[in-house]
Amino acid sequence: MKLASLLAPLAAALLLAMPAAHAAGGKVFRYAFEIAETGFDPVEISDLYSSNVIANIFDPPLTYDYLARPIKLIPNTLAAMPEVTENGTLYTMRVRPGIYFADDEAFKGAKRELTAHDYVYSIKRHFDPRKRSPNLYQFEGQMVGMDEVLADARKNNRMDYERVAEGLRALDRYTFQIRLKQPNYNFLYYLAYCNLTCAVAREVVEHYGDRTAEHPVGTGPFRLAFWKRSSKMVFEPNPNYREDLFDGTPPADDAAGQFILSRLKGKRLPLVDKVEVYVIEEPQPRWLAFLNNELDFLERVPNEFANVATPNNELAPNLRKRGVRMERTAGMELTYSYFGMKDPVVGGYEPEKVALRRAIVLGQDVGAEVRIARKNQAITAHSPIGPGALGYDPDFRSTATEYDPAKSKALLDMYGYVDCNGDGWRDLPRKSAADECKPFTIEYASAPSAQQKPLDENWKKNMDAIGINMAFKKAKWPDLLKESKAGKLQMWGLGWSAAIPDADAFFVMLYGPNGGQANHSRFDRPEFNRLYEEAKRLPDGPERNAIYREMNRLFLVYAPWRLGVHRIYTDLSQPWTIGFRRHPVMRGFWKYVDIDQPVLAQASR
Amino acid sequence: MSAVLPNNAPPAMQESPGLWTLAWRRLLNDRVGMVCLAIVATYLAMMLASYAGIVARDWNKEKGVSYANPSFMAGAENLEAREVTNKDFGSKAKPVDLSDIDPLAPRYKEWEERAAKIAVTEVKRAETLPFGGDKWGRDVLEKAIKGSEVSIFVGLTAALFATLIGTVLGAMAGYWGGRVNDFLEWFYNIFTSIPYILLILAFAAVFKRGLDTIIVILALTGWTGIYRLVRAEYIKHCGREYVKAAQAIGASHLSRMFVHILPNASHVILVQLSQHVVSFIKAEVILSFLGLGVPVDMVSWGTMLAEAQNELVIGKWWQLFAAGASMAILVTAFSMLTDSLRDALDPKLK
Numbered sequence: 017m018k019l020a021s022l023l024a025p026l027a028a029a030l031l032l033a034m035p036a037a038h039a040a041g042g043k044v045f046r047y048a049f050e051i052a053e054t055g056f057d058p059v060e061i062s063d064l065y066s067s068n069v070i071a072n073i074f075d076p077p078l079t080y081d082y083l084a085r086p087i088k089l090i091p092n093t094l095a096a097m098p099e100v101t102e103n104g105t106l107y108t109m110r111v112r113p114g115i116y117f118a119d120d121e122a123f124k125g126a127k128r129e130l131t132a133h134d135y136v137y138s139i140k141r142h143f144d145p146r147k148r149s150p151n152l153y154q155f156e157g158q159m160v161g162m163d164e165v166l167a168d169a170r171k172n173n174r175m176d177y178e179r180v181a182e183g184l185r186a187l188d189r190y191t192f193q194i195r196l197k198q199p200n201y202n203f204l205y206y207l208a209y210c211n212l213t214c215a216v217a218r219e220v221v222e223h224y225g226d227r228t229a230e231h232p233v234g235t236g237p238f239r240l241a242f243w244k245r246s247s248k249m250v251f252e253p254n255p256n257y258r259e260d261l262f263d264g265t266p267p268a269d270d271a272a273g274q275f276i277l278s279r280l281k282g283k284r285l286p287l288v289d290k291v292e293v294y295v296i297e298e299p300q301p302r303w304l305a306f307l308n309n310e311l312d313f314l315e316r317v318p319n320e321f322a323n324v325a326t327p328n329n330e331l332a333p334n335l336r337k338r339g340v341r342m343e344r345t346a347g348m349e350l351t352y353s354y355f356g357m358k359d360p361v362v363g364g365y366e367p368e369k370v371a372l373r374r375a376i377v378l379g380q381d382v383g384a385e386v387r388i389a390r391k392n393q394a395i396t397a398h399s400p401i402g403p404g405a406l407g408y409d410p411d412f413r414s415t416a417t418e419y420d421p422a423k424s425k426a427l428l429d430m431y432g433y434v435d436c437n438g439d440g441w442r443d444l445p446r447k448s449a450a451d452e453c454k455p456f457t458i459e460y461a462s463a464p465s466a467q468q469k470p471l472d473e474n475w476k477k478n479m480d481a482i483g484i485n486m487a488f489k490k491a492k493w494p495d496l497l498k499e500s501k502a503g504k505l506q507m508w509g510l511g512w513s514a515a516i517p518d519a520d521a522f523f524v525m526l527y528g529p530n531g532g533q534a535n536h537s538r539f540d541r542p543e544f545n546r547l548y549e550e551a552k553r554l555p556d557g558p559e560r561n562a563i564y565r566e567m568n569r570l571f572l573v574y575a576p577w578r579l580g581v582h583r584i585y586t587d588l589s590q591p592w593t594i595g596f597r598r599h600p601v602m603r604g605f606w607k608y609v610d611i612d613q614p615v616l617a618q619a620s621r
Numbered sequence: 622m623s624a625v626l627p628n629n630a631p632p633a634m635q636e637s638p639g640l641w642t643l644a645w646r647r648l649l650n651d652r653v654g655m656v657c658l659a660i661v662a663t664y665l666a667m668m669l670a671s672y673a674g675i676v677a678r679d680w681n682k683e684k685g686v687s688y689a690n691p692s693f694m695a696g697a698e699n700l701e702a703r704e705v706t707n708k709d710f711g712s713k714a715k716p717v718d719l720s721d722i723d724p725l726a727p728r729y730k731e732w733e734e735r736a737a738k739i740a741v742t743e744v745k746r747a748e749t750l751p752f753g754g755d756k757w758g759r760d761v762l763e764k765a766i767k768g769s770e771v772s773i774f775v776g777l778t779a780a781l782f783a784t785l786i787g788t789v790l791g792a793m794a795g796y797w798g799g800r801v802n803d804f805l806e807w808f809y810n811i812f813t814s815i816p817y818i819l820l821i822l823a824f825a826a827v828f829k830r831g832l833d834t835i836i837v838i839l840a841l842t843g844w845t846g847i848y849r850l851v852r853a854e855y856i857k858h859c860g861r862e863y864v865k866a867a868q869a870i871g872a873s874h875l876s877r878m879f880v881h882i883l884p885n886a887s888h889v890i891l892v893q894l895s896q897h898v899v900s901f902i903k904a905e906v907i908l909s910f911l912g913l914g915v916p917v918d919m920v921s922w923g924t925m926l927a928e929a930q931n932e933l934v935i936g937k938w939w940q941l942f943a944a945g946a947s948m949a950i951l952v953t954a955f956s957m958l959t960d961s962l963r964d965a966l967d968p969k970l971k
Contacts, residue, residue, distance in 0.1 A: 300931050320931040323700040367724045374725065388687055388756055391701070411714035426735035430728060466931060470756065472917045477681070477757075480918065488917060565717075573723040 042289035043611040045593070047313040048296040048305065050467075052246035054494055055229030058214045059141045062150035062534070063497070064513050067211055069293070071604030072251065074214030074234035077109055077135060078207040080602040083264030083273040087517055087600060089208055093130060093215070093235065098207065104199035109207075111135070111190045116256040118239045120231070122223035127256070130235045132192035134215040136184055137177060140165075141221070142212070144175035150501075151211050153530040158203075159183030160195045177218075201555045205516035210603060212515075237286040237607040251291040251606070260285045262608065272343065276595050279610070286607035287595065298466055306588065309619065312611065313596055314588040318467065322391035326586055329392070339591030339615075344584060346395065348402040348600040349513040350522060351580035353380075353460070353475075354537035359506050361444070361456050365541070365574065368445055371431040373575040376458075377417060379424035379482040380475065380578055389470035394581035399568045400522045402512075403582050404600055406556045407519030407564040416572040417579050424482050433484075441485040461489045461496050461508040471509065500536050509580065510536065517601050518556075519564050523548055526571060539576035592616035640884050640966075647965040654961025660954035664773060671770045680763035680920065685747040688937050689754030699748075701756070701935065753939035755928065764920050765943040771921035773951070775835055776902035782840035783901075784894045787847025792878050794848070795855025805848075812845050818907070825908065835914055839901045847893045854886035888963040895959030899952045922948050 053066045058074055061067060079092035091097055093115055099108040115130040117123070142149040143166045157163060161181030169175040183195040196203060206212050220233045232240055237257050242250035262280040266273025280287070294311075296302040299318030303325075306314040317325045325332055331342040355362040355373050362373060386394050398417055401408045428434070432445030437453040444454035460475060462468045472488055479486040491499070499505050514521035524530055527548045528540030547567050554560040571577075589596050592615040595608045638646070648654050670676045686702035720726045752762035794805040812820070824838040858864060859882070867881045883890075906923030908914035915921045922944040929941035 300934065303934070321934060324935050327700050328703075365724070370724050411712045413712060413714050413716045414719065415716045416719060420736075422739040422741050423732070423736040425739050426732055427725070430732055430735055466927065469917070469928070473757065476917045569717060569719055569722060572717075573719050573725070 043287070043613065044290045044292060045288045045312050045606065045609050045611060046292040046294070047311050047315060048294040048302050050295075050297060050299070050302065050316070050318075051493060052295045052297070053249065056232035056240065057229035058138070058211050058216065059144075059147050059149050059151075060229055061211060064511075067515075068603045069249065069251075070214060070232060070234075071210040071236075071602075072238045072291075072606045073232045073236045073240065073254075074210055074216065075115070075130070075236050076208050076210050076213045076215075077111070078204065080208060080599060081264055082599065082602070082605070082608055083266035083270070083277060083597060085267055085270065085273070087602075088265070089204055092208070098204070100204075102195075104201070105196045107194040107196070107203065107207075108187075109135070109192055109194075111192070112258075113190055115235050115258050117217050117220075117235050118233055118254040118256055120220060120223075120233045122217070122220040122231075122233065128217060128219070130215055131189050132186040133189070134217060135213065136186045136192050137218050138216050139184060139213060140175065140177055141216070143169055145170050145173055146175070150533050153524060153527070153533045153535075154206060154212055156529070158196055158200060160197055198553050199555075200552055202516050202518050202520050202552075205518065205601075208602070209515045236604065238291060241290075246295050248295070249293040251293070253286050253289065257286070260607070262287075272341075273597060276597060276608075279594050280608070283610070287610035288606070291606050300466070306590075309590065312590050312593040313609070315585075316583075317393075317586040317588060319389065319391045319393050320466075322393050322586070325588065335588070338619075341589045341591070343587045343589075343596070343598055345587075345598045345600075346403045347513060347583050347585050348404045348517060349511060350397055350400060350402050350582055351394075351509065351511045352397070352400070352577040353507055353509040353580065354577045355575070356503065356506050357538045357540065357576055358503055362458060362506055363538075368431045370574060371427050372433060374416065374573075375424040375427040375433070375482065376479070376484065377424075377575050377578045378420050378427065379484070380478045381419045382417075382578075382580060383419055384478075385471060385474050386581055389474060390581060390583070393586065394583045397579040397582050400526065400571055400577070400579065401519040401564070401568075402514050402522060405514055405517050405519050405521060407561055409561070409565065412565070412568060414569075414572050416575065421478075421481055428482065428484075435483060440483070442483040455485075457485045457487050459487050459489050459506045461491065461499070461505045463493045463496065464490045468509075501532055503532060503538060505536075508536065511583075514601055515603075520552065523551070523564075523567055526567075526576065537576040539574065541570060541574060544570045590616075590619075592619060644962075644965040648961060651961045651965065653957055654965070657954040657958035657961065660950065661958055664769060664951050664954075667766060668769050668773045671766050672774075677763040677766040680759060680767040681918070683744065683746070683758040684760055685750040685754040685758040687754070687756050687758050688932075688935075689747060689750045689758055691753035691939055692749045692751050694753075695749045701937070702748075752943060753937070755940055756932075761925075761940050761943045764925060764940070765922070765947050768920045768922045768925055768944060769947060769951075771832065771915055771919060772902050772905060772923065772948070775832065775839070775905045775921070776898045779836045779839035779843065779901045780894055780897035782836065783843035783897055784847055784890060786840065787844035787893070788851050788883075788890055790844070791848040791851025792855050792883070795852040796859055796874070796878050796882070798856070798859075802852075805852075809845055809848055812842070817842060821904065821908065832915065832919075835905060835908055838908075839904055843897055843901065843904075847890070847897070850889050850893060851886060854889055855882060858882045858885055884966070888967050891959050891962050891966065895956050898955055902948060902952065 049065045051063070051065050053069055054061055054063055055066060056070055056073065058070050061070065075093045077092055077094050078089050081088040081090050089097070093111055095110045095112045100106070101108070109132070111130060111132050113129070117128040117130065139155070141147055142152045142155055143162060155162065156166070159181065160183030162183050165176070165179055165181050186192040215235060217233060220231065221228050224231045230243070237254055237260070238251040239254045240249065241252040242248070262283045262285055264273070264277055266277055296305065299320050302314070303318055303321045305311045325335060326342065329344065331340065357363040363369065382396050386392060386396055398414065399409065399412045403410070428442060433442045435441060436443045436446065437455060439455065441455060444456050446454065458479070460472070462472055476486055496505065496508060500508055512522065512525060524534045525536065526539050526544060527535060528545045531538035531540060544567060547563050547570070551560050551563045551567070554563070585598060587596065587598055592612040594610045594612055596605060599605065667676065686699065688699055688701040690697050690699055720729065725732070746758055750760045752760065755761055755764065790805055794802040815823070820842045821838055824841060825834070828834040828838065864877055864881055867877050872881065902922065905914055905921060906926055909921055909923035909927060914923055925940055925944035929944065932938070933941055
């Protein structure tokens with residue numbers, strides 16, 4: 017008796033730790049994240065995994081047609097698309113009445129309707145200095161009057177939410193208006209980007225205070241039911257979710273999209289009764305869990321298993337026989353390794369500093385990274401813009417990003433990075449031969465995971481080959497993110513997925529005033545910043561593309577990053593998992609996913 | 622009072638063999654022990670040879686294609702080394718001109734001339750390697766040999782240090798008892814109250830990364846078990862007649878502790894030593910796996926095993942086999958050798 021009572025919690029813990037078999041009756045959709053979430057307050061997060069979660073809990077005003085390609089914006093909580101007037105500077109939005117938040121103790125038992133005030137409040141939260149929004153840079157300098165609000169808030173270290181700015185205000189219960197200082201042709205995409213414009217309720221924020229990130233309460237299809245940090249998340253349908261029926265307009269020649277539409281059209285969303293998300297950082301257990309039917313969907317086949325799952329980039333025969341479906345898409349994204357531009361060794365804009373960075377860039381073999389570490393599941397990046405984004409030029413090539421160790425060594429020799437103390441590593445340049453030798457090490461930050469190791473090995477052997485001593489700083493990813501934001505890292509490798517389908521989503525990481533937010537390297541060149549601001553005022557077209565090209569060139573000569581790759585995503589769905597279609601920028605897809613129970617029952621027999 | 626009587630005229634008698642001579646004789650008669658000794662000696666020789674750069678000097682060279690097959694499997698298909706081009710993304714466009722904005726542009730010509738002088742040799746990569754290749758095309762056999770350097774060195778030295786700490790502290794606690802014992806027991810409790818892996822991680826977080834650090838960490842965390850056993854042995858032996866006799870002839874405390882009692886407790890210590898070598902080689906695996914162990918430009922059996930766990934799924938078993946077999950043979954030989962040593966050293970078996 018006593019033993020049993022002791023064992024019960026243990027058994028429960030074990031059950032929680034393992035993806036459980038499908039419970040009878042309810043449809044459960046289970047899949048895994050490769051990197052842990054950080055929290056669920058839209059205003060606080062910038063990492064992809066948390067962003068994926070909140071997009072299923074909260075509602076931005078607009079969303080995308082799930083199946084339309086090229087992508088197409090549609091109203092989400094709005095009654096119609098925003099009215100854009102006055103030369104593209106005045107956006108008027110009407111929220112559809114009758115949309116309710118999920119019930120929460122913060123509402124004291126009352127039903128809480130979504131109003132225009134919620135959107136105004138939620139956007140204002142980005143300007144609250146105490147929230148330290150990583151996305152504030154997207155709004156800075158955009159809306160009439162909000163920069164003044166921000167300046168005052170920073171001065172007092174307190175945000176006055178009552179203060180009404182002309183550029184961001186609610187006209188009545190269901191209407192709100194945004195007035196921009198100048199046309200910004202990406203602003204409509206902001207309205208579909210959950211991290212920026214998802215509606216949170218003020219009562220909830222005030223009720224939970226600093227713990228708001230643990231209590232996401234939204235109007236979206238799901239609500240958080242269980243959360244064990246960095247391990248497991250369970251989401252259940254929001255009972256107050258509005259009537260939302262599956263629809264989409266896939267291109268006629270898109271067989272996968274047409275199949276999904278034919279199976280699910282007209283069904284009420286969300287389709288499953290439960291979503292379970294596990295955090296499985298190591299690739300092998302994630303892959304095996306999928307093969308074992310413990311996961312219904314494998315987001316991004318780990319590279320190690322590319323030749324097992326998709327030899328020659330086609331689905332393996334054994335998986336095809338099981339009925340697994342594959343989707344391969346070049347991500348609108350980028351990996352890069354940045355140099356801390358404020359760092360005394362690798363930072364700076366003097367020719368000698370530029371030369372060091374350019375030499376490191378030339379000496380690093382991205383091709384080997386693609387072939388060996390990424391198993392050809394990526395393409396080499398030639399510009400910071402992700403494939404498919406507006407402004408991406410597939411023919412942009414340069415000699416500055418190629419792999420050429422001879423040129424790299426020549427450049428280091430030329431600028432005085434030679435081995436003067438005879439230890440086999442190059443030392444910093446000296447003013448005269450009589451000066452003391454100044455050895456240096458470059459510290460590359462990286463997370464301790466099996467996937468990171470080959471990348472580290474590649475860096476190490478490449479840098480050995482050109483005589484640069486590289487060391488590695490090992491820490492967990494969220495810790496590195498904190499250090500990076502504080503400007504403490506010399507080099508770090510990052511990935512970036514576009515949230516809006518425009519080159520702007522990538523250049524924000526190089527715009528000087530964004531230093532410490534999206535701009536991890538703190539690259540800051542006046543000529544680049546000017547071009548960036550100019551591009552914002554132009555619509556998509558040859559004129560803007562010419563500016564983007566110029567920005568690319570400036571980026572290449574100052575080399576604040578080593579460009580990495582654009583990854584190719586291979587997603588696998590089990591035969592009973594219906595409805596997943598990778599959208600280039602839209603993040604919340606759970607409500608569109610269905611579990612075909614007869615097929616599942618057959619498979620698990 | 623306890624002075625030894627001067628023995629001016631030693632009678633001509635046959636010298637009775639000492640403890641170590643007897644032990645050695647017994648060991649020579651133990652065939653298993655001798656085979657194991659030979660294996661361990663071979664490993665040590667291999668490790669030293671690799672350290673001196675006689676073998677596996679260029680283990681880091683990429684000699685073969687990615688996951689090159691072992692020579693005895695020459696014909697097998699190697700998917701990993703096959704070129705898969707992402708055709709849709711190629712381009713023949715001319716590189717963009719940067720010279721008008723490039724801070725390095727004034728020295729383009731000099732740069733080009735210098736670069737032309739630096740020869741880059743393209744290495745021909747072999748399709749097969751004697752015992753197969755890893756993902757970068759490095760020879761797995763050479764990696765295993767080079768890896769032995771780190772693994773054996775770390776395992777052995779850390780175990781020696783841990784045994785040393787455990788023995789000295791255990792001897793003190795057991796021999797003196799009282800306050801010394803209380804203090805050391807308290808100290809021991811602190812160490813054992815923290816879970817082992819957490820303790821290792823805590824030390825790893827504090828110290829700088831490197832091989833010497835791993836040794837220190839393992840030694841500082843691994844001595845506790847040995848300490849307890851040695852302490853018990855000393856408590857047991859302390860009151861025995863031979864120790865009293867030693868005291869009677871005027872042997873000092875240190876002499877009694879380490880000359881008289883230690884040989885009688887040595888079988889326990891030796892077995893502990895061998896077990897700790899084994900467990901430290903494994904601990905190094907864990908540390909390396911967590912990224913806290915050997916740096917990326919070094920190899921150990923631990924890092925090889927960590928790599929191998931993903932390779933097994935794609936059918937590349939040779940790295941796992943090379944590292945696993947090397948480790949298994951050494952560990953088995955070492956355990957059996959210490960077992961034989963124990964038998965040889967046990968005074969009761971005289």
